[in-house]
Amino acid sequence: MATTLSTSSISSSQKKEVRRAAVLGMSQETRDAWSLLLRRLSEGPLTLMGAPGPNRVLLDRARRAGALESGLDDLSAPTRRIAVPLTGASAQQRKLWKEAGHELIDLTLPAVRRAHVTINLLRAEGCRLVLVGHPGDPECQAICGHLHGVAVIESADEAFDLSFAPHTGVIFQTSISSQRARTIVEALRSRHRDSRLQVLDTLSPAGLQREQALRNLARESELLLIIADPADASGRALYETARWLGRPARILHRFEDLEVGELSGYRQIGLSAGEFTSDDEIDAVEIGILRHLQGNSG
Known part of the structure; x- marks a missing residue:
């Protein structure tokens, strides 16, 4: 959905536009x-x-x-x-x-349930278990649970530091970005060429839909704003996607989180939001942006 700001003092070439991703916020x-x-x-x-x-x-x-x-x-x-x-x-x-x-x-959430089942299947096969995600995140802690020896890694460097194992099973925290997941798997394959690497994709389908919607939105946006609590890994995943696309991006929870002047110079602003961001939080940020643009249109 696009929300366009038009006033008599703005020429058509200077028109400001705030556009939402087709898929954003709560699944x-x-x-x-x-x-x-x-x-x-x-x-x-x-x-x-x-x-x-x-x-x-x-x-x-x-x-x-x-x-x-x-x-x-x-x-x-x-x-x-x-x-x-x-x-x-x-x-x-x-x-x-x-x-x-x-x-x-x-x-x-169903995607998290699936990750629980999947890691136990890999455990039953005798794999060395690797969870690609953010250590300390509640979802990661829940997935690992009582399992011993699970390696939780969040970067390619950490993947290279893992010791060799003949059979490694990999799953993903459901809310990380597909770019992060893909990069770390590639690093594991490169580092342990003689290891059998079994990768079971446990990324959230809703998260992948938000990512794709953000990619589409980025084609017509000069700045991407991700509305999410700082603790929400799905919001950080969207930010990573925006940066991978080479777009200026910012995570914020409220409109007031923006610094003075951060919106200046941008005519097309795109909005997305993490899995745990409610509709009214998205609305409040959009209204704040539009009022700001209206107040600076003269």
């Missing part, structure tokens, strides 16, 4: 999980086992809806009903919660 799976959480909160006491997703706005909304909070690694919670985050939890952690008598409301 239907994330919307469904968020709706489930709100519905269950309306039914009675519930505890979040960690943030529902990497977005402070969503966490604040859950709090206002009455959610209590415990840590993802906590063994128990103050309520019987507990919510597993959208980024998942390990099988071992789920088992402990159930043994403690908790009812689990599972918000785990």
Whole structure:
């Protein structure tokens, strides 16, 4: 969707345009999980086992809806009903919660579930396990869970530093960029030519759709703005895609995150957003940009 700013003081050659990517923000799976959480909160006491997703706005909304909070690694919670985050939890952690008598409301996204299953399949085949992703990210921690010896790497340099193994199984954090995944796999193949490398693609289909929409948007944009919480890996993946395309890009959570003058000189501005960015957050940034452009059109 394109939003065009036109005023009598701007000639057609100077017209400013803000255009959204055809696919951006929450996937239907994330919307469904968020709706489930709100519905269950309306039914009675519930505890979040960690943030529902990497977005402070969503966490604040859950709090206002009455959610209590415990840590993802906590063994128990103050309520019987507990919510597993959208980024998942390990099988071992789920088992402990159930043994403690908790009812689990599972918000785990389908792509993350698939990654859990996939890494266990590779483990059953006796592979050395490699997870391409961001160490410390809640999704990575949930996927690795109780598995020992999983190498979590996020760069080609780290791939080159891995010791040789005769059979290596590779999966991806669902929310990383396809460019990052491809580059690291190529580095693994180059470094360990005599190793059997089994790569199972666990990238999120929704993330790949956002990437492709951003590529299309980049053809007609001078600046790309990615709306996402700093903790959202899917937002960083979109930023990486923009930079790979050679476009100026910026991640922001609110319009106020922009510095004075950052939009100056750009006539075509493209907007995209990460997996955990809500529609109203996208709308608020777009409105802020349009008001800024309107105020500077004279």
